[in-house]
Amino acid sequence: MITEIIINAFLVSFMLVIALFIVNTRKVIFTILLAGTYSLVAALMFVSLDAVDVAFTEASVGAGISTILFLAALSFLPKEEVQESFNKNNIFALSICLLIGGLLIWASYDLPMVGNENNPVHQHLVSDFIEGSKNHIGIPNVVTAILASYRGYDTFGETIVIYTAGLAVFILLYNRTLKETNKSVKNEISKK
Amino acid sequence: MMFLAILFAFSVCFLLILIRLIAGKTTYDRILAANSIGTIVVLAISIHGFYMGRPEFIDISIVYALINFIGTVAVLKLFDKGKLGDK
Amino acid sequence: MIDSIINYSSIASLILGILFILIGSIGILRLPDVFSRIHASGMIDTAGTAFIILGMCLQSGISLITAKLIFIGIFIFFTSPITGHVTANLARKKGLKPISNNKGETL
Secondary structure, eight states: OOOHHHHHHHHHHHHHHHHHHHOOOBHHHHHHHHHHHHHHHOOOOOOHTTTHHHHHHHIIIIIHHHHHHHHHTTTOOOOOOOOOOOOTTTTHHHHHHHHHHHHHHHHHHOOTTOOOTTSSSHHHHHHHHHHHHHHHHHSSOOHHHHIIIIIIHHHHHHHHHHHHHHHHHHHSSSSHHHHHHHHHHHHHHHHH | OOOHHHHHHHHHHHHHHHHHHHHHHHHHHHHHHHHHHHHHHHHHHHHHHHHHTTTGGGHHHHHHHHHHHHHHHHHHHHHHHHHOOOO | OOOHHHHHHHHHHHHHHHHHHHHHHHHHSSSSSHHHHHHHHHHHHIHHHHHHHHHHHHHOOOOOHHHHHHHHHHHHHHHHHHHHOOOOOOHHTTOOOOOOOSOOOOO
């Protein structure tokens, strides 16, 4: 128990440090690199919280596809952030922010406690899933059953991302030019 | 117990490389550090599976290893050509 | 008897792998420029990964997990040199010079 708390504290402090530097960095590409690392640590955290399927999603979508999409968008953007000037003495905006924030905090007191088993979330469908998933599908892990079968279309996108990543790796590793290089090397040797 | 010690050693390594990722002077340093962090996370997920006694979740490590390579190559290609894609 | 031998050799190879990874990360932190840091990164990716995966394989015995671990090991072993090569190539192409030796010649 205590060791898990220590591991999670380590991971959360890493995430905090990375997030602070994401806010501070001025170059867009460093922000993207740091965001990829952030999502790596987040997925490690999900693994340590036993949410393996969420970690799978974070790996494929958070670290993989979103980094590459950000990069593709970056090629249309300027490389450096432009300094904008804000009016820092805008009392009206500040008061609106404080008001809305206060209202949201006030409303959060009406929410049920996190992790309480009598919450409305846990009454509706979850009992069905817990009792029925083994008979319906035959997968022993309930979370895997929900992600892979009940919400199969949703997870299908992530599966496609992973499949595409695998294909891309093998395309990159497959050496198309090997034969041609060998030929040219042989020609050079024969010329000498 | 041994796996826990290994996890802590991994977090020390992670911290050392994270310093290089944040402080690194050139972009190539940062890309190299991000790649090494990816490798360490791949190993740490496998070790964590053994530590919890359920090493069936190594599939995530495979996915990470794939995604890490693709991401690094994409960043490098963006630096080389200035854009992704063929044209 | 054989069990304890396998267990001890697994522990030894895990410790060896951790040692390599620690040396590699110190190298990434302390070495002076990109081209020398690639050596340290390669140490993490090949020696450290190989020893740690060997240790985990010995722990898990002959099963599907071992096959997956070997797949990860082979994959990292083949892809990380490519990453290092592309990084060095690009850094060289963009005009970064490796630091010189004592006589002032760039290597």
